[in-house]
Amino acid sequence: MATPQDVLPAPAPAQGPPPAPAPEARVVARRKPGQWIAAAVALLLAAMAVSSVIRNRAFQWSVVADWFTARSVLDGLTLTLWLTAVTLALGFVFGTVLATMRLSTNPVLRTLSWGYIWIFRSTPPLVQLLFFFNIGALYPTLGLGIPFGSEFVTVKTVNLIGPTLTAVIGLTLLETAYAAEVIRGGILSVDRGQLEAAAALGLGRWRVLRRIVVPQAMRAIVPTAGNMLIGALKGTSIVSVLAVSDLLYSVQLVYLQSYQVIPMLMVATLWYLVVTTVLSIGQYYVERHFAKGASRDGLPPTPLQRARAALVKVVRA
Known part of the structure; x- marks a missing residue:
């Protein structure tokens, strides 16, 4: 006969300490010696180029220093x-009107805006400036009246437009054509579904434009507009053929008298580098401003923030 001790379960065998977890595998980046060799070669070539510029006496760096801040x-x-500033501001104002015409459902407005953009983007800027500068030879008088009929007001064009005004008009008309396409592309980049959702919510047209269209369109407009700004800055140098005293024409007057062509051209080059660098920095931060909310991960750190983080890491190490 079984006793109570016989029916009791046998005691569980004694267990030792739990096994230690296996160490995590460390991910090691693949070595890429080819990239480091290419980087070293590129750095060597860049150093050679910089050295050749600094050590070349033909640049006459003392003359460059003397004229860099001349009056x-x-x-x-x-x-x-x-x-x-003037031509780009006016260009974007008139370009907005042209972009609206291009997006209009009216075929006449679309055709006229397309024709304007086609003409001014297809002809060289220098040719346009020369045409406006010689407007007196093309049209001795300008009038306002009925087409193919009588004119109510007429103005003689002799000495009507000076070199500076010619530069403003010519560059503004050119920038208007480019700005219209930039703005049109930015507006078309906005998802149509958001506009339909806003219309379903009963939002007004101006509120949709201000709160939905413009903030998202600016993400596509700002990078191209920044390139236009830098291009317009450098493009103003063509007005020197009209004897407009811009930066290039000012240094040309100096080297035509002193025959110091290379150092004076270097003065203009350095100033263009300084201004375009400042504009590029401003463009970077404007892009960051309009990029808020575009990514779930947030904005990437700025170069200053990365440099600060690297400095803190070095100090702590």
């Missing part, structure tokens, strides 16, 4: 910046 050069730089 005539700074006056030319001021006019260059003024021309860039």
Whole structure:
């Protein structure tokens, strides 16, 4: 007969300590010696180029230093910046009108805006400036009246448009054509579904434009507009053929008298580098501003933030 001790379960065998977890495998990046060799070669070539520029006496760096902040050069730089700001601002104002016409359902407005953009993008800027500068030879008088009929008001074009006004008109008309396409592309980049959702919610047209279309379109507009700004800055140099005292024309007047062509051209080059660098930095931060909310991961750190983080890491190490 079985006793109570016989029916009790046998005690479980004694267990030792739990096994230690296996160490995690460390991921090691694949070595890429080819990239390091290419980087070393590129760095060597860049150092050779910089050394050749610095050590070349033909640049006459002492002359460059003397004329870099000269009054005539700074006056030319001021006019260059003024021309860039005025022509680009007016170009975007008129370009907005043209872009609206291109997006209109009216075929007449679409055709007229397309024709304007086609003409001014197809002809060289220098040719356009020369046409406007010689407007008196093309049209001795300008009138306002009925087409193919009588004119109500007429104005003689002799000495009507000076070199500076010619530069403003010519560059503004050119920038208008490019700005219209930039704005049109930005507007078309906005998802149509969001516009339909806004219409379903009963939002007004101006509110949709201000709160939905413009913030998203600016993400596509700002990079191209920044390139247009830098291009307009450099493009103002063509007005020197009209004897407009911009930066390039100012240095040309100096080297035509002193025959120091290379150092004076270097003065203009350095100023263009300085201004375009400042504009590029501004463009970078404007792009960051309109990129808010575009990614779930947030904005990447700025170069200054990365440099600060690297400095903190070095100090802590």
